[in-house]
Amino acid sequence: MIAATTVLGALVVAGCGSSSSSTVAALKSCNATIEIEAPITGPVAFLGQEQLHFAQLAVSNDDAANKTKITLAQGDTQLNPALATTVTRQATANSAIVGVVGPAGSQEVIAAGPLMARGGLGFISASATNVTLTQGTYPTFFRVVSNDGVQGPQDAHYIINNFHPKTVMIVDDEEAYSTGLVGFMMPVFQAAGVKVTHLSVSQKVTDFSSLVAKITPQTSVVVLPWQIASNAEQFGRNMAQQHKHAIIFGTDGLYDPKNFTIPGSYVSSFGPDITAIPADASLVSQETALHGSFGTFGPPMYAATHVLDEAIHSVCMGGHAPTRANVLAAIKATNESTSILGGAISFNAHGDNAHGQFYLFKIDSAGKYHLVPSS
Amino acid sequence: MTYFVTQLVSGLILGALYALVALGFSMVYGVLKMLNFAHGDLYMVGAYVGFFLIQWFGGSSAPSTLWIPVPLLVTLMFVSAALVVGGLGVVLERFAYRPLRDAPRIAPLITAIGVSFFLQNVALLLFGGQYRNYNTPNFISLYSGIKIAGVSIDDAQILVLVLTVVLMVALRLLVGRTTLGKQMRAVATDREAAEMMGINVNRTISATFFIGSALAGVAGVMGGLLFNQVYNLIGFQQGLYAFSAAVVGGIGSMPGAVLGGLLIGLTQSFINGYVSTQYVNQLTFALLIAVLLVRPRGVIGRAQLAKV
Numbered sequence A: 001m002i003a004a005t006t007v008l009g010a011l012v013v014a015g016c017g018s019s020s021s022s023t024v025a026a027l028k029s030c031n032a033t034i035e036i037e038a039p040i041t042g043p044v045a046f047l048g049q050e051q052l053h054f055a056q057l058a059v060s061n062d063d064a065a066n067k068t069k070i071t072l073a074q075g076d077t078q079l080n081p082a083l084a085t086t087v088t089r090q091a092t093a094n095s096a097i098v099g100v101v102g103p104a105g106s107q108e109v110i111a112a113g114p115l116m117a118r119g120g121l122g123f124i125s126a127s128a129t130n131v132t133l134t135q136g137t138y139p140t141f142f143r144v145v146s147n148d149g150v151q152g153p154q155d156a157h158y159i160i161n162n163f164h165p166k167t168v169m170i171v172d173d174e175e176a177y178s179t180g181l182v183g184f185m186m187p188v189f190q191a192a193g194v195k196v197t198h199l200s201v202s203q204k205v206t207d208f209s210s211l212v213a214k215i216t217p218q219t220s221v222v223v224l225p226w227q228i229a230s231n232a233e234q235f236g237r238n239m240a241q242q243h244k245h246a247i248i249f250g251t252d253g254l255y256d257p258k259n260f261t262i263p264g265s266y267v268s269s270f271g272p273d274i275t276a277i278p279a280d281a282s283l284v285s286q287e288t289a290l291h292g293s294f295g296t297f298g299p300p301m302y303a304a305t306h307v308l309d310e311a312i313h314s315v316c317m318g319g320h321a322p323t324r325a326n327v328l329a330a331i332k333a334t335n336e337s338t339s340i341l342g343g344a345i346s347f348n349a350h351g352d353n354a355h356g357q358f359y360l361f362k363i364d365s366a367g368k369y370h371l372v373p374s375s
Numbered sequence B: 001m002t003y004f005v006t007q008l009v010s011g012l013i014l015g016a017l018y019a020l021v022a023l024g025f026s027m028v029y030g031v032l033k034m035l036n037f038a039h040g041d042l043y044m045v046g047a048y049v050g051f052f053l054i055q056w057f058g059g060s061s062a063p064s065t066l067w068i069p070v071p072l073l074v075t076l077m078f079v080s081a082a083l084v085v086g087g088l089g090v091v092l093e094r095f096a097y098r099p100l101r102d103a104p105r106i107a108p109l110i111t112a113i114g115v116s117f118f119l120q121n122v123a124l125l126l127f128g129g130q131y132r133n134y135n136t137p138n139f140i141s142l143y144s145g146i147k148i149a150g151v152s153i154d155d156a157q158i159l160v161l162v163l164t165v166v167l168m169v170a171l172r173l174l175v176g177r178t179t180l181g182k183q184m185r186a187v188a189t190d191r192e193a194a195e196m197m198g199i200n201v202n203r204t205i206s207a208t209f210f211i212g213s214a215l216a217g218v219a220g221v222m223g224g225l226l227f228n229q230v231y232n233l234i235g236f237q238q239g240l241y242a243f244s245a246a247v248v249g250g251i252g253s254m255p256g257a258v259l260g261g262l263l264i265g266l267t268q269s270f271i272n273g274y275v276s277t278q279y280v281n282q283l284t285f286a287l288l289i290a291v292l293l294v295r296p297r298g299v300i301g302r303a304q305l306a307k308v
Helices: A009-013 A045-066 A081-093 A106-119 A148-163 A176-191 A229-241 A278-291 A298-317 A324-332 B002-032 B039-056 B070-100 B106-127 B155-177 B179-189 B191-196 B201-227 B234-249 B254-275 B280-294
Strands: A031-038 A069-076 A097-101 A122-125 A141-143 A167-172 A195-200 A219-224 A247-251 A266-269 A359-363 A369-372 B146-148 B151-153
Touching: A031 A045, A031 A081, A031 A298, A045 A069, A045 A278, A045 A298, A069 A081, A069 A298, A081 A097, A081 A106, A097 A298, A097 A324, A106 A122, A106 A141, A106 A176, A122 A298, A122 A324, A148 A176, A148 A219, A148 A247, A148 A266, A167 A176, A176 A195, A219 A229, A229 A247, A278 A298, A298 A324, B002 B039, B002 B151, B002 B155, B002 B179, B002 B201, B002 B234, B002 B254, B039 B070, B039 B106, B039 B201, B039 B234, B070 B106, B070 B201, B106 B234, B155 B179, B155 B201, B155 B254, B179 B191, B179 B201, B191 B201, B201 B234, B234 B254, B234 B280, B254 B280
Parallel strands: A031 A069, A031 A097, A097 A122, A122 A141, A167 A195, A167 A219, A219 A247, A247 A266
Antiparallel strands: A266 A359, A359 A369, B146 B151
16 A cells, blocks of 8 residues: 555664664564544644544554554644643653654644653654754654745745735734744745735634725735634635635645635645545545545644554564664654655654655635646 | 725624623623623534534535525524524523522532533534534625625625614513513512512523523524634634623623623724734723723623612
């Protein structure tokens, strides 16, 4: 299904192996517990539930393929850094847990990262994209998706080159993810001589009439780096009510074909539409049969969980117990030639996926998403 | 001018919704002297009732496959939400609040917070955590309606404004001119004396909960029609605004609840439009604090004399 070639030799390099020059015997049984940290309840539970479902699917498939017995514990962070801290303290105190997938948000990684490092727990996020996370502060952090430093400029260049706007309105949602991304877009727009109107609005706002009234006739693009698709849908409807015709350009959280369907809008996402990847057909049908349709948050979580599962498997195959240190070393050595996301996965020295990329979708008049070239 | 009217209409609509929820909040407080923090979650339940009716009748898909007339669907949504949520309010009062009626005030307050979490999590369990979408434009056009000073007000917005006014007037008449209204006022003034005068206090309190909760249910459908989205935590913020509206207007006072709701809605809208989109809540609540410093019992709340 998904070819994965985790490099076993890394364990030796990391000093975990006791028989570096001889053939090692695989452990007879490979049992381990990992944890998913995700917003399983709370305001973005739809996202966390999808991540949970895909993590469960990955564990189930990997157990069957590798003859491992991996238990998936659940930590509900509600996308709240304080809760992420509590959940992480519990995870680090539980010696049975050898690795973590998640948390979902950059702000949560910032809160939980030092605790993970102190506990020697490797953790792989499937959606935290803030650039500062992989600048060496969190030595046990990894992510399978690309970062805002790639997405922000890429999106801004796309807007400049394809829409040639004179004025752009950017509305952040006051969260670290959103403001971070805006920080990477602004210089690109300014360098290109595009006038930028920058506003902020809380995620909890549901009526955007007042905000939409600020869109001038010169504003041809409105950038919404938001995490809640329904809000953007409402924003689009408020625009229609007021006869405003700017193009909405959204990011990751707006990839939600059920809840964001404003025709002519664009969404850039760290996750591809895996339903369009032939190699993922069986996974798509498995997940659809279990839980129905899904968005772009689940597949990266599958990839993250798969990396962790394969790391545990490789440790066992090397004849070693899947301890935190061994699993962490194996994660660092990950080298998957392909993945559910369609590309390879391997990590650089600070935990970024060396092959991460972003995908751009355009919404047609029927509300359907179509992948378009992102350059 | 167009810009100003846009902010005004937006503020009035927001305010009307807050007022409707605040009315129920204030009614319950008036009769029981109890802060029902689960009241906002009744708004959420109402919104879900409306959502599932739209789904049931095929109204949310595009193009719409609605198989009953739109006016009938909308009427059914409001009536069903009022009945279901009103009934739920009565059940909550009977099983969660009545046993604590004579307990210290903190007990029902904590219970109300517990009921709030309970409702949020039952909704999560039953309906999932994802945002559900009313898709109102699929059955009520965004482009119909009227134009005032160059601002389009669509049918859904007109419906909400008119219905809110009708409900407020009806409630005023019910409380001021009917036997039930007299009983409610009597229980609010002195529960023991009302009981001695032969008023069935339990039934009166149940009726108060029914009406207050039904208003929250209707407001939930209105919110769904206007803002399209519903999820299990949507009532929390509405409850908070409604509570604030009731306090600013003068808690226990029905005209006060309406005034407080409109004040918050309009303030939010104009701050959004003319001051800052980032600090709307901070500035709105700073203003409300200022109002309460000048009039601690709310804008039209009155000091009550107590025998000592």
